[in-house]
Amino acid sequence: MSKLVVRAFSISLDGYGAGPDQSLDDPMGVNGMELHAWVLATKTFRGTHGGEEGGDEGPDDEFARKSFDNLGAWILGRNMFGPVRGPWPDGEWKGWWGEEPPYHVPVFVLTHHAREPLAMKGGTTFHFVTGGIEEALKRAREAAGGKDIRLGGGVATVREYLHARLIDELHLAVAPVFLGRGESLFAGIDWRELGYECTGSVTTPKATHLSIRRKD
Amino acid sequence: MSKLVVRAFSISLDGYGAGPDQSLDDPMGVNGMELHAWVLATKTFRGTHGGEEGGDEGPDDEFARKSFDNLGAWILGRNMFGPVRGPWPDGEWKGWWGEEPPYHVPVFVLTHHAREPLAMKGGTTFHFVTGGIEEALKRAREAAGGKDIRLGGGVATVREYLHARLIDELHLAVAPVFLGRGESLFAGIDWRELGYECTGSVTTPKATHLSIRRKD
Numbered sequence: 001m002s003k004l005v006v007r008a009f010s011i012s013l014d015g016y017g018a019g020p021d022q023s024l025d026d027p028m029g030v031n032g033m034e035l036h037a038w039v040l041a042t043k044t045f046r047g048t049h050g051g052e053e054g055g056d057e058g059p060d061d062e063f064a065r066k067s068f069d070n071l072g073a074w075i076l077g078r079n080m081f082g083p084v085r086g087p088w089p090d091g092e093w094k095g096w097w098g099e100e101p102p103y104h105v106p107v108f109v110l111t112h113h114a115r116e117p118l119a120m121k122g123g124t125t126f127h128f129v130t131g132g133i134e135e136a137l138k139r140a141r142e143a144a145g146g147k148d149i150r151l152g153g154g155v156a157t158v159r160e161y162l163h164a165r166l167i168d169e170l171h172l173a174v175a176p177v178f179l180g181r182g183e184s185l186f187a188g189i190d191w192r193e194l195g196y197e198c199t200g201s202v203t204t205p206k207a208t209h210l211s212i213r214r215k216d
Numbered sequence: 217m218s219k220l221v222v223r224a225f226s227i228s229l230d231g232y233g234a235g236p237d238q239s240l241d242d243p244m245g246v247n248g249m250e251l252h253a254w255v256l257a258t259k260t261f262r263g264t265h266g267g268e269e270g271g272d273e274g275p276d277d278e279f280a281r282k283s284f285d286n287l288g289a290w291i292l293g294r295n296m297f298g299p300v301r302g303p304w305p306d307g308e309w310k311g312w313w314g315e316e317p318p319y320h321v322p323v324f325v326l327t328h329h330a331r332e333p334l335a336m337k338g339g340t341t342f343h344f345v346t347g348g349i350e351e352a353l354k355r356a357r358e359a360a361g362g363k364d365i366r367l368g369g370g371v372a373t374v375r376e377y378l379h380a381r382l383i384d385e386l387h388l389a390v391a392p393v394f395l396g397r398g399e400s401l402f403a404g405i406d407w408r409e410l411g412y413e414c415t416g417s418v419t420t421p422k423a424t425h426l427s428i429r430r431k432d
Contacts, residue, residue, distance in 0.1 A: 013426065014402035031408070048238060058309055077418050176417050176426070180408035186230035187403055192247070192396035198229060203419035210229065210392070 002144045003168035004137060006151050006158055007067035010035035010173045010207070015153035016182035020170045024083045029182055038206035048102050049104050052067050057066075063171060065072075072144025074107040075136050077157030081109045081126065088115045095126065106143040108136045110157060133160050155183035163196055168214055173207040218360045219384035220291075220353060222367050222374055223283035224391045226251035226423070232398035233371035240299045243312075245398050251391045252423035255280050264318050275420050278279025279387060290323040291352050291416030297325045297342070304331045311342065322359040324352045326373060349376050369398035381410055384430055389423040 012015045012035060017030040019029025023031045026032065039045050043055035055061070095101055100121040108127050113179045115128040127143075129136040151161055161167050170186075200211040227233045228251060232422040242248065252376025256262050259271035260280040271277070298309045311317055316337040324343050331344040343359075345352040356365045367377055377383050388401075 014407055044334070174424075176414040178407040178412060180406035180410075184403075187400075190396035191230055191394040194396075196394060198392040198394070199421050201421075203263055203417045203424060205417075206391075207415055208419060208424050 071104025280369025
């Protein structure tokens, strides 16, 4: 069966997946972009998002590349899709990624407010799910055709799926920075009791990559 | 001037420096010993504490060995010295380490209850300080003769010195385990605002070693 996976999810040394005071100018929160320095520099990211040449190879790039392996669908929290809050005022906001988002598969967006599916160039269709995390996972699994489903975030959404023990595997990238405040991935969640264990660590100058799985 | 340093201080992936429910049987808290697996296996630890031959060499051992470099004094929270709470009933408890503790320098123990200094074999003298963390540091600095002062813990004591910005350098060893609950080194402390930064990371199968310093 397809797995629900979190990959290339960046956190700080003190466990924050986003900085405080998120806004349209600061979608990752104050200093939050520092968490992502490792991936922004990779050959994979520059090729996928920037259309640029070059970039780091090595373990950071390998983790970035493998984060797209065998994906049949994505799930995103609403804030990952955009800054719009409350009912959708119109169909104008179509995500952060322009006309051709880098997903190329169905993407299920968690929201409290219904909206028609939105088909983009390159095979990405955004589906808006109002029935909660289990419904989103069920629909993503149907759409994924046996491939894996990647949970993109944000922190609050990952925490919800963790609490429900629905995540099979995670790759966390711990950036060598302190954020001090923000959204914690660990506070108030007993990862051990939920059955998660770390199966490997790889460190580069820009991140420590942790491989984590749920024991059966 | 001598520095106040924290070295070989082990925490979990989720930031706990000790497990929950500490007791005489479980002085590190439930599952807390898992944090220390990296150091227990080193040649340095086995030679210092166990009088045993052998043990791991490599980065874990190097960090263990360097954790004793250039030390002129130690500071310990009371729970690091022993399980006795409240006024000292008698002079019977002399620490966890037997007749010849592995310090070989003056050790300042934070306590609310006065007690006469306790001279042990091998150069260790325990001094009991009732005037708080700044007094302990002042006395340790006088005793250290220009060498560094190592703050041994526990978590609550490290948090107090951090809040006061009195720690110059830390070496944290992040064990690849989740504790889920326990004493957090990060919750409610803004390391970034306090001026701490990570200057290096080294990973072995048993720990990720973080070098951290306070910016001036």
